Amino acid sequence: MRYTFKPDDCMVISIPLGSIRNMREGQLMPEKFTCVFKDSYKVFLRGRPKELGAAQLSIGAFVICIGSLVAFEDHPSHLIYTLPCALFIASGILTFAAGRSPIMPVVKLSFIFNIISLFWSIAAIALCLLVDIGPKQYGDDISKLHSMFVGLRVVICVLCGFELILALILIYWESKAICRPHFNTLPLITIKQDV
Template identity: 80%
Template structure:
């Protein structure tokens, strides 16, 4: 026979029973017992979403600023990977808001934005490494070093965003992707001897 309901340890109820030998009339069941409920949102808060959201916001602002500087100074084609990094700013704001209040639609929206941020950070890393300079700046060696250095900084920041998005996707999936149906609380009855 297959069980249709299974305990999933989301709610653990422990009921200490009195000793059967020493029991008086109506004294077997206690008046108080403990119930531990593992809230999925509290599990999400262990991932420190406010701090990670602030880091995402900062990374997004830095990438947009540095990418705009590269575009203005060297070539406007570099805005292709710099301006869409404003998605990191929106993702950081949503992640911070999800960590601030237990409103599940905000957590779900943050989860979606973090998935998109993950894919965009991979795309931005590839575009940043493939796009070269269009203008002839080889005559000024310091300008050439500055261009390479700024692109390396943008690449490192996009790498950090990739890591942050992966971590946040993991913790947000703990809050969002959970079973709702066919689960019962785990009830433990302990008897004093």
């Protein structure tokens, strides 16, 4: 017959029993014993989600500000890859909230938003490199403005690259909290007897 429940190392309970020879009435079980619970949410907190969430929020705000500046000065086509970076702000807020309170639906929502942010940061880098810069309404300073817009786009690409790295790190730590076997498990109970 197969066991439907098997013990894992999520909860380890150690109960030291007294010696049977020296036992008096009612003294076999101790008053205190140790219980070690390996919480997967505490493992997630080792990844510093509050700090990384604040960094995500800052990156999203910077990308939107710089992209709006480039779009208003050069061409509105730059808003294609900058305005959806509000997703970075949303995932930063959710990651910060997930690090602040141990509510698992918030951690799961943050996990989903970080996966989407990972793919959007890759797409934003590709779109940033593909959208053409063409200063059309300027006079003599075309080369200066062109080099300024190229520099601002490089800054946007670097910030999206940082967001890619942050999303990868957060996906790793959040997967440790979410993707775990928690069904059909029992605590491991160890009974130690003094001889």
